[in-house]
Structures are given as structure tokens and as C-alpha cells.
Amino acid sequence: MLETVAIWGITGKTVTSIILIWAMYSQYIPRHVRSHVERYAYKLLGWISFHVHIKFTEYTEEGLKRSENYDAIRNYLSTNTAARAQRLKANESKNSKSVVLSMDDHEEVEDVFHGVKVKWYSNVKVTETQSNYGRNNTYERRFFTLTFHRRHRGMILESYINHVLREGKAIGVRNRERKLYTNNSSSEWYPWMSGKWSNVPFHHPATFETLAMDPEKKEGIKKDLVKFSKGKDYYKKVGKAWKRGYLLFGPPGTGKSTMISAIANFLDYDVYDLELTTVKDNSELKKLLLDTKSKSIVVIEDIDCSLDLTGQRKTKKEEDEEEDKEKKKEKKKEDEKKSKVTLSGLLNSIDGLWSACSDEKIVIFTTNFVDKLDPALIRRGRMDKHIEMSYCRFEAFKVLAKNYLEIESHELYGEIERLLEETDMSPADVAESLMPKSDEEDADVCIKRLVKTVEEEKEKARKLAEEAEKEEKRKKKKEEEAEKKKKVENGDLSENNGTN
Ligand SMILES: Nc1ncnc2c1ncn2[C@@H]1O[C@H](COP(=O)(O)OP(=O)(O)OP(=O)(O)O)[C@@H](O)[C@H]1O
Ligand SMILES: [Mg+2]
Numbered sequence: 001m002l003e004t005v006a007i008w009g010i011t012g013k014t015v016t017s018i019i020l021i022w023a024m025y026s027q028y029i030p031r032h033v034r035s036h037v038e039r040y041a042y043k044l045l046g047w048i049s050f051h052v053h054i055k056f057t058e059y060t061e062e063g064l065k066r067s068e069n070y071d072a073i074r075n076y077l078s079t080n081t082a083a084r085a086q087r088l089k090a091n092e093s094k095n096s097k098s099v100v101l102s103m104d105d106h107e108e109v110e111d112v113f114h115g116v117k118v119k120w121y122s123n124v125k126v127t128e129t130q131s132n133y134g135r136n137n138t139y140e141r142r143f144f145t146l147t148f149h150r151r152h153r154g155m156i157l158e159s160y161i162n163h164v165l166r167e168g169k170a171i172g173v174r175n176r177e178r179k180l181y182t183n184n185s186s187s188e189w190y191p192w193m194s195g196k197w198s199n200v201p202f203h204h205p206a207t208f209e210t211l212a213m214d215p216e217k218k219e220g221i222k223k224d225l226v227k228f229s230k231g232k233d234y235y236k237k238v239g240k241a242w243k244r245g246y247l248l249f250g251p252p253g254t255g256k257s258t259m260i261s262a263i264a265n266f267l268d269y270d271v272y273d274l275e276l277t278t279v280k281d282n283s284e285l286k287k288l289l290l291d292t293k294s295k296s297i298v299v300i301e302d303i304d305c306s307l308d309l310t311g312q313r314k315t316k317k318e319e320d321e322e323e324d325k326e327k328k329k330e331k332k333k334e335d336e337k338k339s340k341v342t343l344s345g346l347l348n349s350i351d352g353l354w355s356a357c358s359d360e361k362i363v364i365f366t367t368n369f370v371d372k373l374d375p376a377l378i379r380r381g382r383m384d385k386h387i388e389m390s391y392c393r394f395e396a397f398k399v400l401a402k403n404y405l406e407i408e409s410h411e412l413y414g415e416i417e418r419l420l421e422e423t424d425m426s427p428a429d430v431a432e433s434l435m436p437k438s439d440e441e442d443a444d445v446c447i448k449r450l451v452k453t454v455e456e457e458k459e460k461a462r463k464l465a466e467e468a469e470k471e472e473k474r475k476k477k478k479e480e481e482a483e484k485k486k487k488v489e490n491g492d493l494s495e496n497n498g499t500n
Contacts, residue, residue, distance in 0.1 A: 026125070052150050054161075058142040072168030073144050077109060077120055078102045079171050085109050105142070113160045118148040173295060178202040178264070181272045183288050186280055196291045202271055204261035210403050211255060211262050212396035212427045213389065222266065224385060229267055229360070243361040245350065245382050249370040250389030253428030256366040259389065260299055269362065270296040276306040282345030289349050294360040298350075303365040304372045343374055351382050391424040400427060404434040405443040412447050419454040423461060429453070 022041075026034055058070045078101050087104035103109060105124040110117060125141045148156050180202040189196050208222055228244045235242040246263075248256040264271050272292050279285045292298060300306060350363050365383060367373060378386070392400070394417040401407055420430075433450040436442070 050150055051147050052153055052156075054146045056144045056146070068169070069165055070142075070144065071172060072165045073120075074102050074168070075171040075175070076164045076168035077111075077144075080111065080167070113163065114155065116148065116152045116155065116160075118146060118152075118156065118160065121145045121147070173268075178268065179270045180204075181270065181292075183272075183274055183278060185278050186284055196288055197272065202264065204265065206258045206261040207265050208262050210399070211258060212392065212399040212403075212431075213255065214393070214395050217387075221263075221385075221387065225263060225267055228362070232359070242359045243363065245384050246362065246364045247370070247378050247383040247386045248364060248366045248389055249386070250368070251391065251424075251426060252368055253426035254389035254391065255427050256389050257301065259387070260297065260364055260366070263362070263364075264297055267297075267362075268295070272296055272298045274298055274300050276300055276303075276341055276346075279341050281340040282342060282348070285341050285345055285349050292361070296360075297362045297364055299364045299366070301366045302368065303377070304367045304369050343377065347376060347382065392427040392430045393420050396427055397430060400431050400434055401443075401447070404431060405436075405446055407443045407447075410443065410447050412451055415451060416447070416454070419451065419458060423454050423458040425454060425457055429457075 018041075022038075026038075029037070056067070056070050056073055058067060060067050085103045085107045087107050088101050089104045090101055103120075103122040105122055108119055108121045110119055112118075121144065123143050123145060125143070127139045127141065128136055146156075146161075178201070179199040181197040181199045183197055184195070208218055211218065224244075232242060248259055250256060260271065263269070270293065274288065276285075279288065289298065363383075365378070370378070370386075377383070394413075397416060397420055398408070401410075430450065433453045434446050436446055
């Protein structure tokens, strides 16, 4: 929260100058004298000043965590007012796309809000401590001081500070470098290591423009996403946590993972790729999800393979089988290593009380086998939108041809349209045929190669279907013969019975 120091002074400038000088030189005064001076000086200033000063420190009270408010104010000032400061500091933040300019230490800038003038000062306090080994350590603690006349106290506390924090956070989101996170095993959950999640900058180039799928379906998804991202007030009004679940299903290579990247790029969200098999249990899963930020997508890929999410653990049946003691011991050890996340644990984390702890979040599950999933996991409300990623048809092909070959028509388009309607080929396979393999290969070569590949696929599919039909006929014939034989045997028996 805000650290508030309200002190009243003759004029804002005088008081602030005193504070600045004090911040710079107080380190040279012995600690016990310093605390006495500070106590009486603040008391004195409180009697005679007309100005209120609010201090926003760089680190939170506990001293370990960087204050989000401080960063928001820095962003706000760097965009709105810092350009007017005489001395600027160029910060290279690892979370930022570009260099962030901010006021240098001991600088001041003015801001006007609803006709009221306020002043911001950037301060630094240097503290020296002595370690057990006699070494001197110096710490720099930065803080901003906001100064305004006491008659505007209500307006500043109720509106201005909220305005600065809101604007500053929005600027931070715009400037941040997007991240792709992956969860660490709980043995690595230490603040001095990477914590619960490791991250790398997210630079996947996929967009909705390059995604090959039915254009109407694509537009529908885009509209749904825009509605969601602007739906803060709506979700509040209907009493629903501001989150949305997407289930992407379809055969391999149809663009499920590509779609996730396109969504992240479209909404400018971070991506948390949750590897469920390394999550030890439900409580660990809860902690991981609580540690995700808003404006993000939490992804569980191939959810059918991630865990046995049917509620009954796979090992139960196997346990009934006879096993010698050694084997059992080994198995127990292996089981301990296995994830104990259950279906209900997962449901609670994505949908229960815990899920509402941070806003604006999309949860995406992907699977190749939608029928294998427990209906409870994918019911609407949890997975609000089910999107089927299907084989490549003509509309999707046109997008791929435009992406890979920069063409929008060709004499073989008619032929390709007919072939793709009759043959199930994934966009991944079509894209592979369309991609030029050398500088000599032009669009014509690639399109002809695609026609040949689809024809081969079609032929392969025809042969497979023929084989399957033959096999079916063989099976049927066998069954009929077995039935006949049974009837004859039964008939014989009844005949025998009749004669006896
Ligand atoms: N619909 C598509 N639009 C554009 N490119 C696609 C599409 N589908 C597949 N691709 C291309 O094929 C490659 C594989 O696609 P992707 O990884 O998205 O498939 P997937 O559905 O996630 O497959 P899996 O089920 O095996 O995970 C991608 O790198 C992309 O280049
Ligand atoms: Mg995938």
C-alpha cells in the first residue's frame, strides 16, 4: 500500500528542499541523532505547513518485493511529465521492450490534474550497514514524493492517485515485453532462483492473418476475443470471474498450437504453458495458477495425455495384479514421483473460488481426442468455446498459398479445391508441400507438388478404405460361418436329444 507521510509546511518548495537535502545528507549523521531530528522536524513542519507530502517507496514494506505502485508512477511520470525534467535516467528494464526514460534522482516535475497543480520529486536514500564480517554495505532506497496543497487532499487521494496508478499500469502493459512461461518443479521454488515459473521472451510470428482456417470461423473467434478483452464491466455486472475457457480439438498438425500463439499476439497477452505432469499435487497446481498475472493465457496442451483425468487413477487396476515385493517398492517410488493432480483439483483451480484471484485470463486446453475427455472438464462455463481445428479445405489452402507463395490464384486452384474436399490433409502437410525447398522452386513448382501429394494421399486413403472394407467383409463372413456352425451343432444336439 501507499506509505503516507503527511506533513504540513510553509511552502511546498521550502519543505521539499529541506526533505531533499535531508535525504542526501542524513546518511552522514549518526543514526540515533538522525531519528531524533526526524521526529521533531516532522512534528514542527506538521504545525506550520500547508502542503501534504506522500511518499511512494521502490520496495514494499517487507523490503523484498518491488512495489508495483512505484513502477506504475515511474511509467506515468516518464510518459506524461519526465520529458520536462532536466535530468533524465535511461532504464533498461528486462521486462520492457524499449528503454524507459525516467526522472533522475533529486529531480522534480509538475503535473496538473483537473486544474490542480501537484509536484513529484524523485529521491534516493542511501543507507549504510555493517555486516558481521565488518564490511560496509550501502543500500540505495528510491522513493517518489507527491506534494500538493492540503485543500486538495480529498480529490488527490480519491481521484488523482488512482488515475496515476491506472495510467502507469496501462503504460507498463503496453511497454512490457511479452513472455512465455513454463512451470518449474516445486524443488526449484526459491525466490533467488527463477521461482515457480521460468520465462523467455515470446516472439512467435503466428497471427490470425497467417492462420489457415475457415474465414467465418476465424472472424467469430476474433470477435469473441475482443468482446472478452473489453468485458471487464460486463463480467462484473453478471457476477462472473473475468476469464474464458477455450477447448481446441482436432487431428495433429491442424494448427492448435499455432492458434494459441495467434491469440496471444492478437490480445497482447503472456502465455503460461502449464506442464501438468510435473505438478506434484492439487495444492501445487493452485499455487502455480495464483502466481500467474492477468492479461495472460494459461495453456494445457494435449490434456488427454497429461494425466489420468478420469478420476480413477490408472494404477488402481494394476495394483490388483500380483506383484512381488521388490516390484511393489519400485512402483511406489515411481508413483510418488508421479503427479497427483486430480480431475477435481484441476476443475477447482480453473473454475472454483481460486480462479477469480486475478483478472483477464484465458484458459486453453488442446487435445487430439475430444471424446476421451471427461464431460465435466469441458462443459460450457469451464471451456466456454469449443473450437474444432479441421483438415485443410480450399479456404484454408488459399491462406497458406498466400503466406507461403504470395499468390492468390493459379490455374490448378479448381483441381486443388476438388482434391482437398475429397482428401483429409492437415494444414501442416499442405504447408510442407507449398514451401519452396530451394531458390529455383517457384510457385508453379510448389503448387504442382501439392497436387501430386494430395493425389497420392487420396490414393492412399482409397486403398486403406478398400482394405478396411475387405477386412470388415472377412470379419462378417467369419462371424456368419461361426454362427452357422453353432446352429448346426445345436441342431445336431437337439436331434440327438430327440432320438434318445
Ligand atoms: N491452421 C494452420 N494455419 C497455418 N499454419 C498451420 C496451421 N496448422 C498447421 N500449421 C503449420 O503446421 C505446423 C504444426 O502446427 P501446430 O503445431 O499448430 O499443430 P497442432 O494442431 O498443435 O498439432 P499437434 O496436435 O500435433 O500438437 C505449424 O508450425 C504451422 O506452420
Ligand atoms: Mg500442438
